[in-house]
Amino acid sequence: MLLNLKNIYKNYGKEPLIVPVLKDISLEVIQGDYVAIMGPSGSGKTTLMNIIGCLDRASTGTYLFEDEDISEMNDDALSDLRLNKIGFVFQNFNLLSSETAQENVALPLIYAGIHKEERNHRADVALSKVGLQDRTTFKPSQLSGGQKQRVAIARALINHPRILLADEPTGALDQASGKQVMELFKALNDEGVTIIMITHDASVASHAKKILHIIDGEIIENKQGGAA
Protein backbone atom coordinates (compact mmCIF):
# COMPACT_ATOMS: atom_id res chain seq x y z
CA MET A 1 0.00 0.00 0.00
CA LEU A 2 1.38 3.39 -1.01
CA LEU A 3 -1.01 5.62 0.94
CA ASN A 4 -3.45 4.65 3.64
CA LEU A 5 -5.67 7.30 5.21
CA LYS A 6 -7.96 6.15 7.98
CA ASN A 7 -10.78 8.13 9.60
CA ILE A 8 -9.27 11.51 8.77
CA TYR A 9 -10.93 14.59 10.27
CA LYS A 10 -9.77 18.14 9.68
CA ASN A 11 -11.03 21.19 11.55
CA TYR A 12 -10.07 24.79 10.99
CA GLY A 13 -10.20 27.44 13.71
CA LYS A 14 -10.10 27.20 17.49
CA GLU A 15 -12.63 26.88 20.29
CA PRO A 16 -15.33 28.16 20.31
CA LEU A 17 -15.28 28.56 16.52
CA ILE A 18 -14.22 25.19 15.19
CA VAL A 19 -15.15 24.53 11.58
CA PRO A 20 -15.13 20.87 10.63
CA VAL A 21 -13.98 20.57 7.01
CA LEU A 22 -13.15 16.88 6.54
CA LYS A 23 -15.23 14.19 8.22
CA ASP A 24 -14.14 10.61 8.52
CA ILE A 25 -12.25 10.32 5.23
CA SER A 26 -10.68 6.93 4.53
CA LEU A 27 -8.73 6.24 1.36
CA GLU A 28 -6.28 3.63 0.13
CA VAL A 29 -3.98 4.24 -2.81
CA ILE A 30 -1.79 1.58 -4.39
CA GLN A 31 1.16 2.04 -6.72
CA GLY A 32 -0.01 2.71 -10.27
CA ASP A 33 -3.38 4.04 -9.12
CA TYR A 34 -5.15 6.95 -10.75
CA VAL A 35 -7.63 8.55 -8.35
CA ALA A 36 -9.91 11.43 -9.30
CA ILE A 37 -11.44 13.57 -6.55
CA MET A 38 -14.63 15.39 -7.50
CA GLY A 39 -17.07 17.57 -5.63
CA PRO A 40 -18.49 21.08 -5.38
CA SER A 41 -16.44 24.14 -4.58
CA GLY A 42 -15.75 24.40 -0.85
CA SER A 43 -16.35 20.69 -0.22
CA GLY A 44 -12.83 20.09 1.13
CA LYS A 45 -10.96 18.73 -1.90
CA THR A 46 -7.92 21.00 -1.60
CA THR A 47 -7.84 20.50 2.17
CA LEU A 48 -7.70 16.74 1.60
CA MET A 49 -5.04 17.11 -1.12
CA ASN A 50 -2.90 19.25 1.19
CA ILE A 51 -3.06 16.54 3.83
CA ILE A 52 -2.24 13.82 1.29
CA GLY A 53 0.69 15.97 0.08
CA CYS A 54 1.94 16.53 3.64
CA LEU A 55 1.54 20.29 3.28
CA ASP A 56 -0.86 20.12 6.21
CA ARG A 57 -1.72 17.65 8.95
CA ALA A 58 -5.03 16.07 9.82
CA SER A 59 -6.74 17.01 13.10
CA THR A 60 -7.36 13.34 13.88
CA GLY A 61 -7.06 10.03 12.08
CA THR A 62 -4.07 8.13 10.78
CA TYR A 63 -2.12 8.58 7.58
CA LEU A 64 0.44 6.02 6.53
CA PHE A 65 2.76 6.93 3.65
CA GLU A 66 4.54 3.75 2.53
CA ASP A 67 3.61 2.23 5.91
CA GLU A 68 5.18 5.13 7.82
CA ASP A 69 2.94 7.06 10.20
CA ILE A 70 3.00 10.73 9.18
CA SER A 71 1.86 11.89 12.62
CA GLU A 72 5.09 10.56 14.10
CA MET A 73 7.29 12.58 11.73
CA ASN A 74 8.56 16.04 12.69
CA ASP A 75 8.26 18.94 10.26
CA ASP A 76 11.77 18.43 8.84
CA ALA A 77 11.13 14.77 8.10
CA LEU A 78 7.83 15.74 6.52
CA SER A 79 9.42 18.33 4.28
CA ASP A 80 12.08 15.77 3.21
CA LEU A 81 9.31 13.34 2.37
CA ARG A 82 7.57 16.04 0.34
CA LEU A 83 10.72 16.94 -1.59
CA ASN A 84 11.73 13.38 -2.36
CA LYS A 85 8.50 11.50 -2.75
CA ILE A 86 5.71 13.84 -3.85
CA GLY A 87 5.24 15.86 -7.04
CA PHE A 88 2.73 18.72 -7.11
CA VAL A 89 0.85 20.31 -10.00
CA PHE A 90 -1.45 23.30 -9.41
CA GLN A 91 -4.16 25.04 -11.40
CA ASN A 92 -2.03 28.16 -11.90
CA PHE A 93 1.22 26.35 -12.75
CA ASN A 94 3.32 28.12 -10.05
CA LEU A 95 6.29 28.63 -12.39
CA LEU A 96 8.98 31.23 -11.73
CA SER A 97 8.40 33.89 -14.38
CA SER A 98 12.03 35.04 -14.53
CA GLU A 99 13.35 31.54 -15.23
CA THR A 100 13.37 29.45 -18.41
CA ALA A 101 11.42 26.21 -18.78
CA GLN A 102 14.68 24.31 -18.22
CA GLU A 103 15.50 26.27 -15.04
CA ASN A 104 11.99 25.81 -13.67
CA VAL A 105 12.10 22.07 -14.22
CA ALA A 106 15.62 21.81 -12.75
CA LEU A 107 14.67 23.69 -9.57
CA PRO A 108 13.91 20.65 -7.34
CA LEU A 109 17.33 19.23 -8.30
CA ILE A 110 19.08 22.24 -6.75
CA TYR A 111 17.58 21.25 -3.39
CA ALA A 112 18.71 17.70 -4.08
CA GLY A 113 22.30 18.98 -4.45
CA ILE A 114 22.79 17.91 -8.06
CA HIS A 115 25.35 19.88 -10.09
CA LYS A 116 24.32 22.20 -12.86
CA GLU A 117 25.30 20.20 -15.92
CA GLU A 118 23.43 17.14 -14.68
CA ARG A 119 20.44 19.27 -13.64
CA ASN A 120 20.14 20.83 -17.07
CA HIS A 121 20.50 17.48 -18.79
CA ARG A 122 17.80 15.89 -16.65
CA ALA A 123 15.52 18.91 -17.16
CA ASP A 124 15.92 18.62 -20.93
CA VAL A 125 15.06 14.91 -20.82
CA ALA A 126 11.97 15.67 -18.71
CA LEU A 127 10.90 18.44 -21.09
CA SER A 128 11.24 16.08 -24.08
CA LYS A 129 9.02 13.64 -22.27
CA VAL A 130 6.23 16.23 -22.16
CA GLY A 131 6.83 17.26 -25.78
CA LEU A 132 8.63 20.55 -25.08
CA GLN A 133 12.16 19.75 -26.28
CA ASP A 134 12.06 22.84 -28.52
CA ARG A 135 10.94 25.18 -25.72
CA THR A 136 13.64 24.60 -23.09
CA THR A 137 14.96 28.20 -23.24
CA PHE A 138 11.52 29.84 -23.24
CA LYS A 139 10.23 31.74 -20.22
CA PRO A 140 6.66 31.18 -18.97
CA SER A 141 5.40 34.39 -20.67
CA GLN A 142 6.48 32.89 -24.01
CA LEU A 143 4.50 29.69 -23.47
CA SER A 144 0.80 28.87 -23.84
CA GLY A 145 -1.23 27.76 -20.81
CA GLY A 146 -1.04 24.12 -21.85
CA GLN A 147 2.71 24.37 -22.37
CA LYS A 148 3.14 26.00 -18.94
CA GLN A 149 1.23 23.15 -17.34
CA ARG A 150 3.44 20.62 -19.14
CA VAL A 151 6.52 22.41 -17.78
CA ALA A 152 4.98 22.16 -14.31
CA ILE A 153 4.34 18.44 -14.82
CA ALA A 154 7.96 17.91 -15.94
CA ARG A 155 9.11 19.74 -12.80
CA ALA A 156 6.83 17.65 -10.59
CA LEU A 157 8.27 14.43 -12.03
CA ILE A 158 11.95 15.40 -12.14
CA ASN A 159 12.72 13.67 -8.82
CA HIS A 160 10.80 10.51 -9.73
CA PRO A 161 8.27 10.97 -6.92
CA ARG A 162 6.18 8.08 -5.61
CA ILE A 163 3.03 10.05 -6.36
CA LEU A 164 1.88 12.96 -8.52
CA LEU A 165 -0.76 15.22 -6.95
CA ALA A 166 -2.69 17.61 -9.17
CA ASP A 167 -5.24 20.18 -7.93
CA GLU A 168 -7.50 21.13 -10.86
CA PRO A 169 -4.64 21.03 -13.39
CA THR A 170 -6.92 21.92 -16.31
CA GLY A 171 -8.88 24.59 -14.42
CA ALA A 172 -7.05 27.48 -16.11
CA LEU A 173 -6.82 25.91 -19.58
CA ASP A 174 -9.01 26.08 -22.66
CA GLN A 175 -10.68 22.86 -23.70
CA ALA A 176 -8.14 21.81 -26.33
CA SER A 177 -5.04 22.28 -24.17
CA GLY A 178 -6.87 20.81 -21.18
CA LYS A 179 -7.48 17.70 -23.25
CA GLN A 180 -3.80 17.49 -24.21
CA VAL A 181 -2.74 17.81 -20.58
CA MET A 182 -5.22 15.07 -19.61
CA GLU A 183 -3.82 12.80 -22.29
CA LEU A 184 -0.38 13.40 -20.83
CA PHE A 185 -1.59 12.38 -17.35
CA LYS A 186 -3.17 9.26 -18.84
CA ALA A 187 0.07 8.37 -20.68
CA LEU A 188 2.10 8.91 -17.50
CA ASN A 189 -0.27 6.65 -15.55
CA ASP A 190 0.01 4.01 -18.28
CA GLU A 191 3.78 4.14 -17.68
CA GLY A 192 3.23 3.51 -13.98
CA VAL A 193 3.07 6.99 -12.44
CA THR A 194 0.62 7.04 -9.51
CA ILE A 195 -1.74 10.03 -9.72
CA ILE A 196 -4.32 11.72 -7.51
CA MET A 197 -6.16 14.53 -9.26
CA ILE A 198 -8.84 16.98 -8.23
CA THR A 199 -11.11 17.88 -11.12
CA HIS A 200 -14.53 19.35 -11.90
CA ASP A 201 -14.59 17.69 -15.27
CA ALA A 202 -16.35 14.34 -15.55
CA SER A 203 -14.61 13.56 -18.86
CA VAL A 204 -11.28 14.09 -17.09
CA ALA A 205 -12.31 11.81 -14.25
CA SER A 206 -13.24 9.12 -16.74
CA HIS A 207 -9.52 8.41 -17.24
CA ALA A 208 -9.18 7.59 -13.56
CA LYS A 209 -9.26 4.11 -12.05
CA LYS A 210 -11.11 5.32 -8.95
CA ILE A 211 -13.43 8.29 -8.49
CA LEU A 212 -14.08 9.83 -5.09
CA HIS A 213 -17.03 12.19 -4.67
CA ILE A 214 -16.77 14.58 -1.76
CA ILE A 215 -19.64 16.71 -0.50
CA ASP A 216 -19.40 18.80 2.65
CA GLY A 217 -16.19 17.09 3.72
CA GLU A 218 -17.53 13.57 3.42
CA ILE A 219 -16.95 10.89 0.81
CA ILE A 220 -20.40 10.18 -0.54
CA GLU A 221 -19.35 7.88 -3.33
CA ASN A 222 -16.23 5.84 -3.96
CA LYS A 223 -16.27 3.94 -7.19
CA GLN A 224 -14.13 2.37 -9.87
CA GLY A 225 -13.67 4.63 -12.88
CA GLY A 226 -14.05 3.81 -16.55
CA ALA A 227 -10.37 3.41 -17.41
CA ALA A 228 -9.30 0.02 -18.75
Ligand SMILES: Nc1ncnc2c1ncn2[C@@H]1O[C@H](COP(=O)(O)OP(=O)(O)O)[C@@H](O)[C@H]1O
Ligand atom coordinates in the same frame (compact mmCIF):
# COMPACT_ATOMS: atom_id res chain seq x y z
N1 LIG B 1 -6.84 27.80 6.03
C1 LIG B 1 -8.17 27.77 6.21
N2 LIG B 1 -8.73 28.28 7.33
C2 LIG B 1 -10.08 28.23 7.51
N3 LIG B 1 -10.93 27.66 6.65
C3 LIG B 1 -10.43 27.13 5.53
C4 LIG B 1 -9.03 27.15 5.24
N4 LIG B 1 -8.83 26.54 4.04
C5 LIG B 1 -10.04 26.17 3.62
N5 LIG B 1 -11.01 26.51 4.49
C6 LIG B 1 -12.45 26.22 4.35
O1 LIG B 1 -12.60 24.83 4.22
C7 LIG B 1 -13.61 24.50 3.27
C8 LIG B 1 -13.03 23.61 2.18
O2 LIG B 1 -12.09 24.33 1.41
P1 LIG B 1 -11.26 23.65 0.24
O3 LIG B 1 -10.63 22.43 0.77
O4 LIG B 1 -10.38 24.68 -0.34
O5 LIG B 1 -12.43 23.26 -0.78
P2 LIG B 1 -12.39 22.84 -2.33
O6 LIG B 1 -10.98 22.64 -2.73
O7 LIG B 1 -13.23 21.61 -2.41
O8 LIG B 1 -13.04 23.98 -3.07
C9 LIG B 1 -14.13 25.83 2.77
O9 LIG B 1 -15.30 26.13 3.47
C10 LIG B 1 -13.04 26.80 3.08
O10 LIG B 1 -13.56 28.07 3.30
Ligand SMILES: [Mg+2]
Ligand atom coordinates in the same frame (compact mmCIF):
# COMPACT_ATOMS: atom_id res chain seq x y z
MG1 LIG C 1 -9.82 23.56 -4.19
